[in-house]
Structures are given as C-alpha cells and as structure tokens.
Amino acid sequence: MLAGPYCTMVLADLGARVIKVERPGSGDDARQFGPFVDGRSAYFQSLNRGKQSIALDLKDAGDRAVLERLLDRADVLVENFRPGTLDALGFGWNDLHPRHPRLIYAAVSGFGRTGPYARRPAYDLVVQAMGGAMSLTGHPDGPPTRVGTSIGDITAGLFAAIGITSALVHRAATGRGMLVDVAMLDGQVAILENAIARYAATGQVPGPIGARHPSITPFDAFACADGHIVIAAGNDALFRALAGTIGRDDLPDNPLFRTNEDRTRHHLALKAELEAVLVTRPAAHWLGLLEAAGVPAGPINRIDQVLADPQVRARTMVVRAAPADGVGTITAGDGMLMAGNPVKLSAFPDPAVRAAAPDLDADRERILEELARPPKAGR
Amino acid sequence: MLAGPYCTMVLADLGARVIKVERPGSGDDARQFGPFVDGRSAYFQSLNRGKQSIALDLKDAGDRAVLERLLDRADVLVENFRPGTLDALGFGWNDLHPRHPRLIYAAVSGFGRTGPYARRPAYDLVVQAMGGAMSLTGHPDGPPTRVGTSIGDITAGLFAAIGITSALVHRAATGRGMLVDVAMLDGQVAILENAIARYAATGQVPGPIGARHPSITPFDAFACADGHIVIAAGNDALFRALAGTIGRDDLPDNPLFRTNEDRTRHHLALKAELEAVLVTRPAAHWLGLLEAAGVPAGPINRIDQVLADPQVRARTMVVRAAPADGVGTITAGDGMLMAGNPVKLSAFPDPAVRAAAPDLDADRERILEELARPPKAGR
Numbered sequence: 034m035l036a037g038p039y040c041t042m043v044l045a046d047l048g049a050r051v052i053k054v055e056r057p058g059s060g061d062d063a064r065q066f067g068p069f070v071d072g073r074s075a076y077f078q079s080l081n082r083g084k085q086s087i088a089l090d091l092k093d094a095g096d097r098a099v100l101e102r103l104l105d106r107a108d109v110l111v112e113n114f115r116p117g118t119l120d121a122l123g124f125g126w127n128d129l130h131p132r133h134p135r136l137i138y139a140a141v142s143g144f145g146r147t148g149p150y151a152r153r154p155a156y157d158l159v160v161q162a163m164g165g166a167m168s169l170t171g172h173p174d175g176p177p178t179r180v181g182t183s184i185g186d187i188t189a190g191l192f193a194a195i196g197i198t199s200a201l202v203h204r205a206a207t208g209r210g211m212l213v214d215v216a217m218l219d220g221q222v223a224i225l226e227n228a229i230a231r232y233a234a235t236g237q238v239p240g241p242i243g244a245r246h247p248s249i250t251p252f253d254a255f256a257c258a259d260g261h262i263v264i265a266a267g268n269d270a271l272f273r274a275l276a277g278t279i280g281r282d283d284l285p286d287n288p289l290f291r292t293n294e295d296r297t298r299h300h301l302a303l304k305a306e307l308e309a310v311l312v313t314r315p316a317a318h319w320l321g322l323l324e325a326a327g328v329p330a331g332p333i334n335r336i337d338q339v340l341a342d343p344q345v346r347a348r349t350m351v352v353r354a355a356p357a358d359g360v361g362t363i364t365a366g367d368g369m370l371m372a373g374n375p376v377k378l379s380a381f382p383d384p385a386v387r388a389a390a391p392d393l394d395a396d397r398e399r400i401l402e403e404l405a406r407p408p409k410a411g412r
Numbered sequence: 413m414l415a416g417p418y419c420t421m422v423l424a425d426l427g428a429r430v431i432k433v434e435r436p437g438s439g440d441d442a443r444q445f446g447p448f449v450d451g452r453s454a455y456f457q458s459l460n461r462g463k464q465s466i467a468l469d470l471k472d473a474g475d476r477a478v479l480e481r482l483l484d485r486a487d488v489l490v491e492n493f494r495p496g497t498l499d500a501l502g503f504g505w506n507d508l509h510p511r512h513p514r515l516i517y518a519a520v521s522g523f524g525r526t527g528p529y530a531r532r533p534a535y536d537l538v539v540q541a542m543g544g545a546m547s548l549t550g551h552p553d554g555p556p557t558r559v560g561t562s563i564g565d566i567t568a569g570l571f572a573a574i575g576i577t578s579a580l581v582h583r584a585a586t587g588r589g590m591l592v593d594v595a596m597l598d599g600q601v602a603i604l605e606n607a608i609a610r611y612a613a614t615g616q617v618p619g620p621i622g623a624r625h626p627s628i629t630p631f632d633a634f635a636c637a638d639g640h641i642v643i644a645a646g647n648d649a650l651f652r653a654l655a656g657t658i659g660r661d662d663l664p665d666n667p668l669f670r671t672n673e674d675r676t677r678h679h680l681a682l683k684a685e686l687e688a689v690l691v692t693r694p695a696a697h698w699l700g701l702l703e704a705a706g707v708p709a710g711p712i713n714r715i716d717q718v719l720a721d722p723q724v725r726a727r728t729m730v731v732r733a734a735p736a737d738g739v740g741t742i743t744a745g746d747g748m749l750m751a752g753n754p755v756k757l758s759a760f761p762d763p764a765v766r767a768a769a770p771d772l773d774a775d776r777e778r779i780l781e782e783l784a785r786p787p788k789a790g791r
Contacts, residue, residue: 163710
C-alpha cells in the first residue's frame with residue numbers, strides 16, 4: 034500500500050518510466066483514502082505522481098498476456114504483496130525468472146520471503162513495534178509512541194530502491210536479473226543505528242528518552258518564552274559557544290558540565306540551567322543568536338512552517354502536481370502540493386511541477402499500442 | 413559523522429569496496445564515541461564494518477597525490493562535509509569533475525549545497541525538528557519528542573545510496589559521472605508521507621497523536637495485563653476479526669464504529685472498549701489469538717527482544733563482526749553484534765559474519781602497493 038508505491042515514486046523521480054498495474058474496477062486501495070481534492074485522494078496523489086496506470090485482471094487470459102508482454106520489455110517488476118500471492122497467479126519469481134532472465138524482481142513485504150513469519154500480514158505500526166524503533170521513541174515512563182511518519186514502509190521502499198538500482202548495475206555487467214527481497218521488519222532493525230552495538234557492549238537495554246540524545250549533551254528540545262527549540266551542541270567548543278550566547282560563560286567550568294560525559298551524566302541539571310535563561314525570551318531571539326554563534330539549533334516546525342521555510346523552498350522540496358503533456362489523459366489533482374525529490378543529480382533537472390498521478394487505467398490505449406509495435410533497439 | 417558512513421556501509425554490504433579516508437592522528441571522530449569494546453568504539457564498529465582505512469593529510473603534497481591516484485581508479489567519492497570544505501582543499505566537485513569525468517561525486521550535508529542555509533551546521537536533531545518529523549511524533553499536548561533513532565542522518569544516507577547507484581546506471585550508459593547532492597533536511601521533508609498533501613487538501617495542520625494512525629482505526633498501542641501490544645486492523649473485515657477474537661462481536665454493529673471513518677471519529681471510545689477486554693489477559697495470550705485470526709498485531713519489542721526474535725534471526729538481521737581474511741590487519745571488535753543487511757539479493761550471499769571495521773590506517777600498505785601497479789583493465 035505504501036512501501037511499494039513509495040519505492041516506485043522514488044524511481045520515477047529519478048527518471049524511470051513506471052507503469053502501475055492495478056486491479057480493474059477500484060484499482061489501488063489508496064485511491065479510496067481521504068481527504069479528497071476534486072474527487073481524487075490526496076494520499077494516492079502524493080505517492081503516485083509521474084506514473085502511468087493500466088488496469089489488468091490477472092485471472093483473465095487476455096490481460097495475463099498483456100502483463101507478459103509488458104514484462105518482456107520491462108527492466109524491473111516491483112510487487113508489494115504477501116509472499117506467495119503472485120506465485121499463486123503464476124507471476125512469482127520462480128515463474129518469471131526462466132521466462133525473463135533479464136528482469137529484476139523486487140518483492141517488498143512485511144516480514145520478507147523467508148523465516149517463520151513470512152506469510153503474516155503487517156502494517157507500518159506492527160513493524161515499528163516489533164523492530165525496536167518504538168522502544169526508543171517517546172518519554173521515559175510515558176505511553177507507547179509511534180514514529181509520526183510511516184518509517185516502517187518508507188525505509189523498506191528506500192532499501193528496495195537501493196536493491197533495484199544495485200541490481201541494474203549488476204545486470205549492466207552480467208546481463209542477468211535477480212530477486213530483491215526486502216522486508217519492512219528488516220528495514221526497522223537496520224535503522225536502529227548503534228542501539229544494538231550499544232546494548233551488546235554494555236548489556237543495558239536502551240529505552241525512550243524524549244527529545245534527548247543517548248550520549249551527546251546538550252542535544253535536546255528546550256523551552257523558550259513562546260515554545261520549544263532544539264539545540265545540538267555536539268562538542269566542547271559548541272557547548273562553550275552556547276554558554277556564551279546565553280550569558281552563562283561559567284557553565285563549561287562547572288565540574289558537573291566539563292566534558293560531554295559529565296554533561297550527559299548531569300543532563301537534567303544542565304537542562305534546568307539552560308532553560309532558566311532560554312525561557313525568558315522568545316524562540317526567534319535565541320535562534321538568531323545561536324545561528325550567529327555557529328551553534329546548531331532550529332525551530333520545531335509544524336507542516337505549514339516546513340512548507341514556508343526558505344531552505345525547503347530553495348531546494349524544490351515542495352512541488353506541485355500538474356497535467357503531464359502527452360502522457361495519457363492526466364488531469365487529476367492539478368496543483369496539489371507534495372514533497373519533492375531529495376536526490377539532486379547534476380545530470381538531470383529538478384522541476385517544481387511534476388506530472389500528477391494517473392486516473393485508473395488512464396494509459397491503457399497508449400500502452401497497448403506500444404506493445405503492438407516491435408520493441409525499441411538497445412534495451 | 414553518521415549519514416556518510418551509513419551510506420557507504422550500505423554500499424559495502426552490497427559488495428562495494430569502500431576505502432575510508434581519515435585524518436591522520438585520531439581519524440573519524442566516531443572512533444572516540446563510547447561505549448568501547450576491547451578499546452574500540454562500538455558506535456564506530458557498527459557503522460564501518462567491511463571497509464578499509466587509509467589516513468591522509470589533505471594539506472600534505474604526498475598524501476594529496478595519493479588521494480588523486482585513488483580517485484583515478486575510484487567509481488565514487490562520498491563526502492559528508494559542510495559545503496565548501498572540500499573545495500577549499502582543492503577536492504570539490506568543480507575541481508574533480510574535469511580531472512575525473514567518470515567519477516561520481518556524492519555530497520551529503522545538513523542542508524544541501526544550495527539555498528540560504530547551505531553553510532549552516534546541522535545534526536540529526538536539528539533536521540528532525542526543522543523538517544517536520546518531530547511535529548508529528550509524540551503525544552497531544554506532550555513534550556517535544558525526537559524519533560528515537562537518527563532518521564535525519566539515516567534517510568539522507570539511504571537517499572545518497574540511491575543517488576549513487578542511479579548515477580552508476582547512468583554512467584554505464586553514458587560514461588560520465590555526476591554530482592549527487594543530498595541534504596538531511598530534504599530527506600526529512602521527503603519522508604513526511606502524506607502529511608503535506610493532507611495539510612494542503614484540508615488546511616488542517618497535523619500534530620502528534622501518540623501511537624495512533626491519523627486516518628485508520630483501530631491502529632494503535634493497547635494495554636494488556638502485563639504491558640502494551642500494537643494492533644493494526646486496517647479495514648472492516650480485520651476489525652470484525654479483531655472484535656470476534658476478543659469476544660466483542662457486537663462492536664462492528666455499533667453505529668459509532670461501523671466504518672473506518674466512524675471508528676476514527678470515535679477512536680477514544682473504541683480504545684476504551686477494546687482495552688477494557690485486553691487488559692484482563694497478558695499480551696502473549698492476545699497475540700496468539702490475533703495471529704490465528706489473521707489480525708496484524710505485535711509486541712513492542714525492546715532491543716534485547718529484537719535480537720532474540722526468531723524472524724529477525726532467520727533473516728540474518730543480526731550479524732557478528734569477525735576478522736576479515738587477507739584484508740589488512742583487522743582485529744577490532746571481533747564478535748561484536750550489529751544490524752545485518754536488509755537488502756537481500758538472490759545473486760549474492762548474506763553472511764552472518766561480516767568483516768570488522770578497520771583500525772585507523774590499517775590498509776595503507778596494501779593500498780599504496782596497489783596504486784603502484786597499473787590499474788586493472790575493464791573498469
């Protein structure tokens with residue numbers, strides 16, 4: 034629902050032609066998710082820009098033949114079903130690899146194609162919980178806290194895109210496709226950073242610690258007169274600069290706060306000292322001074338503030354959907370705002386207007402016509 | 413510190429030969445981060461397995477010549493400095509591209525190479541705050557909450573790996589390298605999922621909502637007799653299965669809970685109904701029943717529980733560092749546990765024992781010897 038479409042959106046942003054094969058009738062479930070703009074799902078739009086759509090019934094002989102001809106010409110098949118689903122339809126890796134030896138087959142699932150949980154259903158929340166990310170997120174003794182964006186799906190989509198592009202590099206050298214098997218749960222374990230090594234080294238099980246860093250201090254959210262900011266003073270020089278900026282030059286000489294290790298041990302005492310000053314003036318006042326002093330700091334932006342941020346705008350990280358010229362009959366969601374492409378490549382443009390997501394089956398005629406012609410040379 | 417090393421670790425796991433160029437004397441700062449095992453940083457080990465190390469002073473003429481000869485043969489340069497730093501040393505993209513037209517130059521920074529904040533310092537916490545992820549994480553009216561793993565760095569590392577492998581595909585066709593410019597802040601915006609589209613469509617600014625999903629219900633953490641579990645009943649059929657499993661077949665017929673939209677509107681009332689039953693028995697009891705009923709659910713695992721999970725083990729998602737045969741003199745951190753490689757490729761093995769991270773400058777002799785020989789054909 035999310036990991037596969039996110040993966041193919043990243044690839045589309047990088048120039049891949051992506052043909053979305055959907056169930057006839059209602060298509061991708063996400064087309065039904067609100068809110069809607071001009072009758073089209075904003076959720077669906079934000080994951081399917083720049084793609085084409087064809088509706089195929091994989092139990093119909095004619096439609097199966099169309100998929101087979103698409104696979105003759107495709108570089109990659111990306112599927113996001115539970116393991117076994119496409120095998121039952123005759124389009125699993127074991128079916129396709131002999132017939133299409135150059136095809137790269139990328140399977141993204143909750144738990145992967147192997148192991149005792151392979152056939153279990155999963156959603157983002159389940160892998161965030163089982164993979165350990167939730168055990169590190171939130172406040173000590175507070176209620177369970179999900180990471181507020183679907184990193185279970187999204188990181189799986191990113192690892193799948195890495196696997197696919199790597200497999201393309203391999204195929205350029207060998208002429209052979211391969212199977213890319215990515216599990217959402219595996220992706221969660223892979224992003225635990227040093228939590229595993231830390232636990233293995235010390236035997237201490239890490240828990241949630243709010244906005245703080247486990248081993249760098251001060252590196253936290255702090256209350257100002259009108260709300261919170263974050264400050265990340267990652268070494269002694271930055272701590273000295275921070276202390277000077279808020280008029281507390283004495284802090285680095287306090288034996289409680291001399292080294293990063295001291296500061297981490299006494300993080301509560303240090304936070305109280307810092308907030309006692311910070312809370313007297315508004316966030317903007319401190320952010321201006323901290324920037325001038327070269328201390329990493331920033332506002333905790335809401336989504337509306339992210340969209341207005343000058344750096345976000347300068348980097349084309351907010352884009353607008355618009356009808357694609359000559360690509361099917363796309364009219365959906367024109368003008369809708371969504372996140373841009375964070376992979377900036379010097380050999381390609383980074384347009385602020387992107388082709389909108391296709392209506393269901395919008396590209397059928399064009400694709401069928403193309404399949405009736407001989408394939409282009411040089412694939 | 414993290415984004416660049418994470419990116420190159422992902423590439424090393426996929427078969428790339430990664431040579432880490434470090435400052436003579438102390439090397440990568442992360443070598444100093446605790447906890448330590450046999451005198452070596454667990455943090456550094458968990459990010460640098462399978463790499464080689466050479467210490468080069470980029471202000472020394474001899475060492476500069478060594479780097480230049482390395483770049484003659486390298487496919488990719490990955491750098492993680494503030495924009496401008498390598499330019500000042502004569503190794504920026506504008507210097508290198510004319511001399512090494514096939515070289516792919518990947519620059520990972522806090523804010524990217526363009527825009528008003530380009531030269532500002534950033535840490536993970538700062539981009540999590542500025543990019544909006546923190547505004548979606550935590551509990552309503554609760555204190556600010558950081559995502560408990562460094563997703564600011566890690567997603568930037570993943571997007572950089574995608575850019576690098578894509579640039580390799582492009583180079584296979586054109587023979588030309590390119591610049592890959594990835595910003596941690598851009599990556600945070602890119603993983604906001606549908607939050608931007610939702611805000612743009614409705615004008616409502618999304619906030620933190622605990623462990624709940626904004627538009628799917630029930631999809632939350634729930635208290636059992638001995639702790640919390642997560643349940644993700646993403647559609648009407650799954651909700652009916654959940655209700656049956658806990659002996660509350662009446663719930664789906666209650667007008668408050670009939671559709672997903674109804675359930676989302678009355679999520680507090682529904683949670684109270686569900687927890688009234690769930691809290692009477694332990695988590696394991698309910699997880700067994702929910703699995704049998706096909707309802708996505710799971711435990712909220714701590715790190716020690718993640719390491720013991722049979723699926724995590726079956727997928728080789730916990731690996732052990734061991735000395736690499738014939739690769740320098742690696743002995744550091746033998747046996748240390750760390751996360752495995754989540755990109756499973758059928759054409760390559762997925763070993764449970766990985767080469768440990770190198771000691772500083774461990775591979776100098778080998779690399780200098782290699783550079784004295786003519787390059788292999790066929791690069």
